[in-house]
Amino acid sequence: MHIPDGFLSLPVIISTSAVSASFLYPSIRKLDKEIRPERIPLMGLSAAFVFTAQLLSFPVFGGTSVHITGAVLISILLGPLSGLVITTSAVLLQAFLFQHGGIVTLGANIMNIAVVQAVLGYYIFRIFSNKFYIQGAFIAAFSAVFIAAAICAIELIVSGTIPFKSGMIAMLTSHLFAGIGEGFVTVLILSMIKKLKPGLLELKKI
Amino acid sequence: MRHSFWDHFSGLESPIHKLSPGIKILFVILLVIILTMLPGYYVSYLSIPLLLMLITILIISGVPVKHVMKRTLVILPLILPVILLNSIFMESGLNHSLTLSVRSFLSIFSLVLLVSVTKFSDIMKTLSKWHFPRIMIMILTFMYRYFFLLTGEMEKMIRAVKLRSGNTRWPEIFKIYSQILAILFIKSYERAERVYNAMLMRGYDGNGGLQ
Numbered sequence: 001m002h003i004p005d006g007f008l009s010l011p012v013i014i015s016t017s018a019v020s021a022s023f024l025y026p027s028i029r030k031l032d033k034e035i036r037p038e039r040i041p042l043m044g045l046s047a048a049f050v051f052t053a054q055l056l057s058f059p060v061f062g063g064t065s066v067h068i069t070g071a072v073l074i075s076i077l078l079g080p081l082s083g084l085v086i087t088t089s090a091v092l093l094q095a096f097l098f099q100h101g102g103i104v105t106l107g108a109n110i111m112n113i114a115v116v117q118a119v120l121g122y123y124i125f126r127i128f129s130n131k132f133y134i135q136g137a138f139i140a141a142f143s144a145v146f147i148a149a150a151i152c153a154i155e156l157i158v159s160g161t162i163p164f165k166s167g168m169i170a171m172l173t174s175h176l177f178a179g180i181g182e183g184f185v186t187v188l189i190l191s192m193i194k195k196l197k198p199g200l201l202e203l204k205k206i
Numbered sequence: 207m208r209h210s211f212w213d214h215f216s217g218l219e220s221p222i223h224k225l226s227p228g229i230k231i232l233f234v235i236l237l238v239i240i241l242t243m244l245p246g247y248y249v250s251y252l253s254i255p256l257l258l259m260l261i262t263i264l265i266i267s268g269v270p271v272k273h274v275m276k277r278t279l280v281i282l283p284l285i286l287p288v289i290l291l292n293s294i295f296m297e298s299g300l301n302h303s304l305t306l307s308v309r310s311f312l313s314i315f316s317l318v319l320l321v322s323v324t325k326f327s328d329i330m331k332t333l334s335k336w337h338f339p340r341i342m343i344m345i346l347t348f349m350y351r352y353f354f355l356l357t358g359e360m361e362k363m364i365r366a367v368k369l370r371s372g373n374t375r376w377p378e379i380f381k382i383y384s385q386i387l388a389i390l391f392i393k394s395y396e397r398a399e400r401v402y403n404a405m406l407m408r409g410y411d412g413n414g415g416l417q
Contacts, residue, residue: 004281005314035341040341041401044398045356045395045398046391048349051349058379092346097326099277099280160302163292163295189384192384196388200392
């Protein structure tokens with residue numbers, strides 16, 4: 001889902017960057033003001049965790065493998081603004097050090113991965129979390145990945161990079177499975193944490 | 207451990223390495239913006255001179271060509287499906303996808319070059335000089351420092367599972383890997399507590415941290 005440089009047209013780049021900036025700027029201001037110092041190492045380590053988790057490829061049937069994005073997971077654990085900033089940092093580091101994603105397309109990638117998955121995913125989770133914690137986590141992780149894939153496809157289509165119909169179908173079918181995988185992994189991780197160290201599910205959500 | 211994998215050759219000494227990191231970052235960003243904004247027609251004309259320029263920089267810097275090429279080619283799995291979709295379903299698809307690949311290839315090439323000639327800590331210092339948000343810089347430096355440790359821990363756990371359970375396959379492996387990630391998060395949390403205590407002991411006051 002990381003869009004490399006050269007794949008997006010200028011209008012798409014400008015509008016997605018505007019959306020990302022309008023989410024990031026107030027969130028960073030708010031975090032800067034409210035954050036307690038002991039939270040900063042936790043956010044840094046969680047970001048490193050997200051990064052590491054993305055490297056683990058889960059083998060699936062047929063010899064292929066998928067990896068998770070972990071955006072919804074980290075938002076559920078630490079809160080939407082923390083999730084936003086952590087996934088944004090992951091996207092930045094991937095762009096600069098792994099060449100996974102681009103520089104000019106940062107705005108679009110941050111929108112697809114951090115804004116849509118971490119923030120929207122968290123609020124989808126919140127709708128269900130009071131009564132159905134586990135099911136809510138599954139629905140949130142699945143729909144976050146799926147919606148992000150649709151938005152990513154739209155960005156590429158508007159830029160004229162991929163054709164409309166076949167591009168949309170390719171993106172959505174591949175991410176249908178990725179979304180289901182993400183949902184299952186998120187649920188499995190959350191229930192394991194609940195079993196081993198339940199206190200971690202009640203960290204302050206910022 | 208793949209510690210040396212990232213900015214491996216950023217410690218070399220060459221005229222390029224000695225340039226101020228700010229100039230190098232601005233140069234790459236400018237190059238990528240130009241590549242993105244130019245219409246396809248011009249990109250095909252500009253590609254050869256740009257490529258020659260980047261190769262000249264690469265040779266002056268003394269970074270092994272093989273290393274940069276290997277890192278640049280990670281883009282292939284991303285480009286190929288797009289080219290495939292284009293050539294099958296779009297008129298003039300081949301021409302279009304050629305421009306796309308030239309654009310992204312040159313962008314990636316310049317990025318790989320940037321991290322091969324600039325230390326990560328220098329990039330971070332420059333960003334903080336440009337008033338990049340403090341909290342993001344702190345998170346990024348934490349990521350850079352602890353990513354290797356966490357990867358090492360994860361690899362150790364996977365090796366342990368493989369040694370004990372032999373040839374576990376889908377779908378059991380899915381559950382096991384998720385459990386490994388859960389434990390990894392708990393370990394990261396506990397490490398964060400220890401790191402914070404160590405920072406306090408050394409006089410951390412909640413501000414800065416990046417000298």
